[in-house]
Structures are given as C-alpha cells and as structure tokens.
Amino acid sequence: MIARCFSLFLLIFLLTSCKKDSPKVPLIEVDGKTGMLAAVNKLREAGCKCGQDTMPPAPLLRWNDTLAIAANVHAKDMFYNNYFSHTDPDGSVPIQRAKAVGYTGGSVLENIANGYNSLTDVILAWKNSEDHCKSMMDSSYKEMGAARANEYWVQEFGKP
Template identity: 30%
Template sequence: MSKIIQKLKSIFVPQEGNEFEPLVLSQKALLGYGLSILILKIVIIAFVIYFPKTDFFAAINAQNLVNLINQERTVKNLSALSVDVKLNEAASLKAQDMIANNYFDHTSPSGISPWYWFGKAGYSFVWAGENLAIHFIDTDAVFEAWMASPGHRDNILNPNFKDIGVAVAAGQIDGRQTTVSVLAFGSPAVAQPKTSPAAKTNSPTQPVPKTETVNETQKVGETKEQTPINAPSAEPKLAGEENIKLTQAPIAQLSLPARVLGTFTINFVELAKNLYLYFSLFLLIALAINILVKIRIQHAPTIILTLILIGISVGMIFV
C-alpha cells in the first residue's frame, strides 16, 4: 500500500524523488496530452464531415426513419409499413438522379416523373406516394418536419399504403454538399385472375383508378405539396402544386455541422466536449498542486506549457 502511495506522490506531487516536477506534468506527458487533443479533434471532424457521406450512416438514418414512421402509425392504430426492396431501389434511384442531374423536385428537368422510378424498380402499384427532403442530416429533424407538414403527414399516415422504401444520399446540389432523403410509399397491384372468354358483353370498361399522393420538402422552411387525385388512366397524373410555409420546423434550418448524425453523433460530440472540459480541470488541479506544494521551487517551462495546453483544451470545446 505504501508503494502505491509513493508512486502516486511521484506522479502528482512535486518532491525530491521527481526533481520537484511531477510526472503528470513532465514534458513527455505534456507532449502526449497535446497530441491526444489534436487526435480527438481530428476524429470529431471525421465524424461530423466525412461519415455522413458513407452508406453506413445512410443505412442508420433509413432504418430510424422507418422505425419512427411505424411508431407513429401504430399510435394512430394503423398497420406498420413493410420495407420493400423494390421501393428501396426506387427511392435510391430517385435520390441518385437528383444528385447526378442537380435538381430537387418530383419531376426531373428532363420530365421524368416520380413513377418512372417505381416502374424501373419493378414495383407495380395501385397507390403510391413520395416524400422528399433536402439539407436534413438528422433523422429526428426530417421526421418532425414531415410530420409538421399536413401533406407529408398524410402520406406517412395514409392507411392505403402498405410498403415503404427509404433512401438517404449525400452529394452536391447547386454547388453545395448536402443530403437528400426520399420516402417511397406504395400499395402493390394485385394480379387479376384470368377469366375464360365464354361470355362477351358490350359494356364499356375502364382501367382501375390509381390514386397517388406526392409531397416534398423543397427547401428549408418551405414545402411543396400535391394532393391525391384519381386518375383513370394508365399513367398517374399530378395535381396542382401548392406552396405551404412551415410554421413549426426550426430544426429544418440546421446545416451540416449541426446534429450531423443524430443521437449517436450528437452524443459522441458532447462526450468529446466533456472530455476536453474534464481534461482542462485535471490539468488545472495538477498545476495547482505543483505550484502550491513547493511554492518556492517552480519550473517555469512546465507552468507555461501546462497553461498553454489548458487554453487549447478549453478552446476545443468551442471550436
């Protein structure tokens, strides 16, 4: 026990055995502290800037969105939506096309409608809908913004929808690095049983009506909505567009540095800030012990380097 106490004194308390310079404030230790501070900041920057662009975090956001949507539907006594591989592909194709062709709209500059991507993915539907969002990089933020918009909420809570596909993609639109989110809703078409051509009638026939609902969050603080229509034709049609101002979505104004990866990253960044704070307090206490225990014997370089490190560590909390 006495050996442990002596070792701790050598580490923290200036005495003759450590030449009145505690090991915790030795030049080698201070250099290690400085490198650790820089490495931690580099890791934070990597999480905040680089990792939102990776498929790993896009997948996390997609799954979280589905969970939030199904939780809300359950509260409203609606059936949960099933993740459909084809709708995932349709949403992904739409997201990639918007980034590749530098636009954010339901219809592409070349006139490609949302339903083109449903067909390209091989998903036949009787009901379909699309929600779009841009500049959101937090799962809760985009979900809350969609729920704050009546049209988007109607899509999320539409009892006719059975399936959902989600895509979250990062890229440049209008010269700005951003993230686009796509929700593709659908209810699959049921194949009609074949009937024998025994009896013929002269009654006129019409294709089965299709109803589509399309909504989008076009830019921060504003949504563009299209209301559902019945379209007794082979191709869906879009209703007139109406711009509706969001009255309650301040989180929609978040930019890339803020709440980058939702709860996981927010907690990581907050943890790093706490580490900087506690480390600063640790150095401050160690320096106070070093100065006060042997007040007549001081090492100016140690005091100066420690104060510099404390300043850097505190600064990292706000940078």
Template identity: 35%
Template sequence: MRFAWHSLHRFVALTLALAAGTALANDCTAPFTPAQAEAALNAWRARGARCGLKSMPAAAPLKWDARLAQAAQTQALDMARRRQLTHAGSDGGHASDRLAQAGYEWGAVAENIARGQSDLPAVMGAWARSAGHCRNAMEPKFQHMGLACVQADEKAPPFWTLVLAAPLR
C-alpha cells in the same frame, strides 16, 4: 446544332468520369439501416398524427421494400446531382415511373422529399410538421416503404426521398 454539341460534350464528360470511378454522389454522412427507417416511420404511424387540420388515426405498419428503396435512391441521387428539390426526375419521370422501372406494380404511390436534414429523426420530424407529407406517411392504404438519402459531397445538403406504395391488386 450548338445544343447537340453541348449535350454531347456533357455526355462524354460524364461517361469519362464514371469510367474513371469518380463518384458523383455518395450516401449521407448520417447513415441509417432499413430496419431503423422502418421502425421510425412505423412508430409514427402507430401513434396516429395531426396532419395540418386533419387528424389521422393510427395506421398499420409498413414493410421495407428494396424496389421502393431503389426508386427513392434514384430520385435522391438525381436531386443531389442537380442540387434541386423536385419530384420530377431529370428525365421527366415521377415516383410512379421510378417504381415501374424498379419492377414494382403499384396501385397507390406517394413520395416525400426533403433537403438539408442531418439525420433520420430530423427528416421524419420535418415531414411530421408538413401537412401533406404527414398525410402521405399516415395513409392507411400504403403497405410498403423505401427511403434514401444522398449528398453530392460533404459540404452539400443531404437530399431525402421516401417512397410509399401499395401493390396493384
């Protein structure tokens, strides 16, 4: 009973904050456009990369997809609100669930997340140095991308989410 009352109290407080127009999170202080994100990732894919011990050949360019960006925004916002770097949403969902909710019928999906990088080049560089994130970015089967960055406030670290996917055939 105590848990239910505490949960109800938090729900009411959140509802009142939203009704009053209180922002729980905002976009990062170093904004980027979809075209800039697409260009940065596609330049990386065009060069090919060494991802840990695996050499990845150049891959075809990705196209920005608003549904993937929506899924990325959902996760970046959730991480910023909780101040926790995780692939699992507060509802227990993962990238595949967020894509389905956004209306994207996926055949393959990957998600890169990061915390603390100040801008687009910094986060791309961090992912390039991480073998798993690099392999995700270089995976030739992916056709679409979406990227989001959210900060809970000016003093909080930025939380980044990159969603990569290929449609169900």
C-alpha cells in the same frame, strides 16, 4: 528533334485536356430498412396530428426493396444533378421511376426533403408538414422504401 518536341507537346496537351470524371462525392446514406421504417411505423402506431387533422393509428408498413431502389435512384439523381423535385429532369414522376425498377404495385406516394442532417430532423419536418404527414399516415399504403443521398431524402409509399 522538332517532330519529337511536337510529339511531346501533343502528348502533354492530350493528357491535360482530357475530360476528367467529376469528383466522386462520398455519399451519406440512411439505413432505411431499420431507421426510416421504424420511425414511420412509430408514428403510424401512435397516430398523430397532421395539420388540423388528427390521424388515427394506421397499420404498420412493411419494407419494399424495390421502392427503396427507386428512392435511392431519385435521391442520388437529385444530389448529383442539383435539383429538388418530384419530377426528374427527364419528366419521370414517382410511379414511373418505381415501375422502371420493377415495382408492380398500383400507386406510389413520395415524400422528399433537402437540407436535413439527421433522420430525426427529417421525420419531424415531414410530420410538421400536413401533406407529408398525411402521406406517412395514409392507411391505404402498405409498404415503403426510403433512401438518402447526403441531405437529399426520399420516401416512397406503395400500394401492392
């Protein structure tokens, strides 16, 4: 009887003390290929003012799935690990993350944002930030990928 009670106690202890997976938070993701790309290309087509500098129209960007994967990995990493930086906790920077998922281009620019609920709001915030705006308007970059994990947004611009 004592052995049976001990076994039952041990079973209950093991079942209740096992580490549970962290709850899966449903992610809100952006359709970057149609939404984000169209919004950035609209800015590039018209030209815009970035800080004190007037940026002329720039060639339209094309979508790059590999850059989108890099953006998605970084957005989700920031969300799940609760940080906000171009450098991840392991020390990787945008070009390293892009290369790690197979990007073969030579250079990557990254815009990140946090706290915006809509594509319109985040594009406006980046447009109103001189450096972010110039990243979106830089005519030497020809392709982009983008992703969102809840309120964490990432744009990756690449030179093929």
